[in-house]
Amino acid sequence: MIAEVIERHYSFEGEMLKYRHQSEVLACEMTFSLYLPTLVTKKDYSLIWWLSGLTCTDDNFTQKSGFQKYAAAHEVAVIIPDTSPRGIEIPDSPDWDLGQGASFYVNATEEPWQKNYQMYSYLTEELPKIVSDLIPNLSGNESIMGHSMGGHGALMVGLKNPTRFSAISAFAPILSPSQVPWGQKAFTHYLGKDKSSWEQWDATNLITKPFQHKLPILITQGSEDNFYENQLQEYSFLATAKENKQNINYQKVVGYDHSYFTIASFMEEHFKFHVTNMENQ
Amino acid sequence: MIAEVIERHYSFEGEMLKYRHQSEVLACEMTFSLYLPTLVTKKDYSLIWWLSGLTCTDDNFTQKSGFQKYAAAHEVAVIIPDTSPRGIEIPDSPDWDLGQGASFYVNATEEPWQKNYQMYSYLTEELPKIVSDLIPNLSGNESIMGHSMGGHGALMVGLKNPTRFSAISAFAPILSPSQVPWGQKAFTHYLGKDKSSWEQWDATNLITKPFQHKLPILITQGSEDNFYENQLQEYSFLATAKENKQNINYQKVVGYDHSYFTIASFMEEHFKFHVTNMENQ
Numbered sequence: 001m002i003a004e005v006i007e008r009h010y011s012f013e014g015e016m017l018k019y020r021h022q023s024e025v026l027a028c029e030m031t032f033s034l035y036l037p038t039l040v041t042k043k044d045y046s047l048i049w050w051l052s053g054l055t056c057t058d059d060n061f062t063q064k065s066g067f068q069k070y071a072a073a074h075e076v077a078v079i080i081p082d083t084s085p086r087g088i089e090i091p092d093s094p095d096w097d098l099g100q101g102a103s104f105y106v107n108a109t110e111e112p113w114q115k116n117y118q119m120y121s122y123l124t125e126e127l128p129k130i131v132s133d134l135i136p137n138l139s140g141n142e143s144i145m146g147h148s149m150g151g152h153g154a155l156m157v158g159l160k161n162p163t164r165f166s167a168i169s170a171f172a173p174i175l176s177p178s179q180v181p182w183g184q185k186a187f188t189h190y191l192g193k194d195k196s197s198w199e200q201w202d203a204t205n206l207i208t209k210p211f212q213h214k215l216p217i218l219i220t221q222g223s224e225d226n227f228y229e230n231q232l233q234e235y236s237f238l239a240t241a242k243e244n245k246q247n248i249n250y251q252k253v254v255g256y257d258h259s260y261f262t263i264a265s266f267m268e269e270h271f272k273f274h275v276t277n278m279e280n281q
Numbered sequence: 282m283i284a285e286v287i288e289r290h291y292s293f294e295g296e297m298l299k300y301r302h303q304s305e306v307l308a309c310e311m312t313f314s315l316y317l318p319t320l321v322t323k324k325d326y327s328l329i330w331w332l333s334g335l336t337c338t339d340d341n342f343t344q345k346s347g348f349q350k351y352a353a354a355h356e357v358a359v360i361i362p363d364t365s366p367r368g369i370e371i372p373d374s375p376d377w378d379l380g381q382g383a384s385f386y387v388n389a390t391e392e393p394w395q396k397n398y399q400m401y402s403y404l405t406e407e408l409p410k411i412v413s414d415l416i417p418n419l420s421g422n423e424s425i426m427g428h429s430m431g432g433h434g435a436l437m438v439g440l441k442n443p444t445r446f447s448a449i450s451a452f453a454p455i456l457s458p459s460q461v462p463w464g465q466k467a468f469t470h471y472l473g474k475d476k477s478s479w480e481q482w483d484a485t486n487l488i489t490k491p492f493q494h495k496l497p498i499l500i501t502q503g504s505e506d507n508f509y510e511n512q513l514q515e516y517s518f519l520a521t522a523k524e525n526k527q528n529i530n531y532q533k534v535v536g537y538d539h540s541y542f543t544i545a546s547f548m549e550e551h552f553k554f555h556v557t558n559m560e561n562q
Contacts, residue, residue, distance in 0.1 A: 009537075009538055009540050009542040009543075010503070010505070010534075010536040010537045010538065010542065010543065010546070011542040011543075011545065011546055012545075012546045013546070016542055063344070063345050063541065064344050064345065066347035066350065066545065068542070068545065068546075069347065069350075069545075069549075222291070224291070253291075255291040256290075256291045257290055257291065259290050260344065261290040261291065261292040261297055261349070262290075262291065262292075264292065264293075264347065264349065264350075265291070265292055265293045265294070265349075268350075
């Protein structure tokens, strides 16, 4: 598992790196980005994971969110995986919300997706090993955040691994994928028509589970988000969380939309939330 | 001269707007972006102009520089023009450093460029009128900044209008276009082979002129910029400035390259420089 640097830019006195590596779990070549906050190591780094939305690669977040300023200020490392397996030999779909760029971060069980679309195992097993080889001085404190499909991914991965992550945050997440068109389409193709197989991948179900360690959760949703009405509504998730006495800081921000302009506007607040919770571990 | 809003995003409690309008000076339809720092008018806005580099549109700066945070904090409006006239009927070149996306912000005198490539007049006459119609409460304080070709553009436009602008700053500017391949190619095509016609468009010449009001100038250049050696060297410009007793704050930043990661890293410092100088007017 050797990761090769393919781009390197100084950024806020740290380094914005892009790597290429052969993924065994996904059976294809993958790229990911990694921000290291200072070039002179001063302390062990906490690590924040960012999961992107539909159609994105790691580049959208590294180029448009402005996160590097806050990662540098707090001396936190940030890893940004791609949103699916990639390549001409990898199954895809002509639709932008299915296939490459649209993995939903699950482990697929259906054909033709099963062989490559094992993003959950990639994110939670293979990639952490690669990152710990690249950053020898990790503190062990980790948290996870994301946007839209990746906002749900952050909630899903975080809630399934409640002792590993110190906090979860999300921008405009697909909170209840089993109940909305984007999630239903993806889950049907990747997991099959039997909805009982969807439950382990749906944050609105996961937040009811007794294994659920109560992680701090922050969600930012723009009031002018075009996808809100059909894909992103919070009622089911928040009601389920409340039943389970899980406190969610759900903030609806007036006027903001689904774009990276919204993400950039609230990135500083999300970083403070993650760093505070990681330091309290 | 009616400008129509074609994109609108909330950003740092302000608005990131994109407009389309018919330019009389360029004889084509143009777009530009405008950031307004607050939605509730508190004071008259100072205005910063940003000129982008080769191949860019206004989108590169609005999406990648992270400037909105600082414009919001200082309550400054920012206007980002496109880098050339545009459209299928507009003369172009197969080369990325000539034609559309590569105007060098001059008024062309040669064919086939003369009719449309009047970017200097567009920037200094037509667009200011449009902006002042859009923002009724401008303070009248203006400054100008840019990157690479647009870094030279900022110096050139600023030095030709020393009583209009309070300050100039540039990232990795083409400081002496008449002496380097990018500038020589563009000036030959747009202005002709007679180099005397180039002088009024070259910052290294303009900084010698007696009409030169001494504007504060800040320049940031990355030491790992791939274009530095052949296109961006500072020696001729700085020597000429020194002869003219023009003080230049030229900072070479170690490790940084030609990308927007560098621009984002030093944007806060450049904004402080502009705001301080505009407030001292």
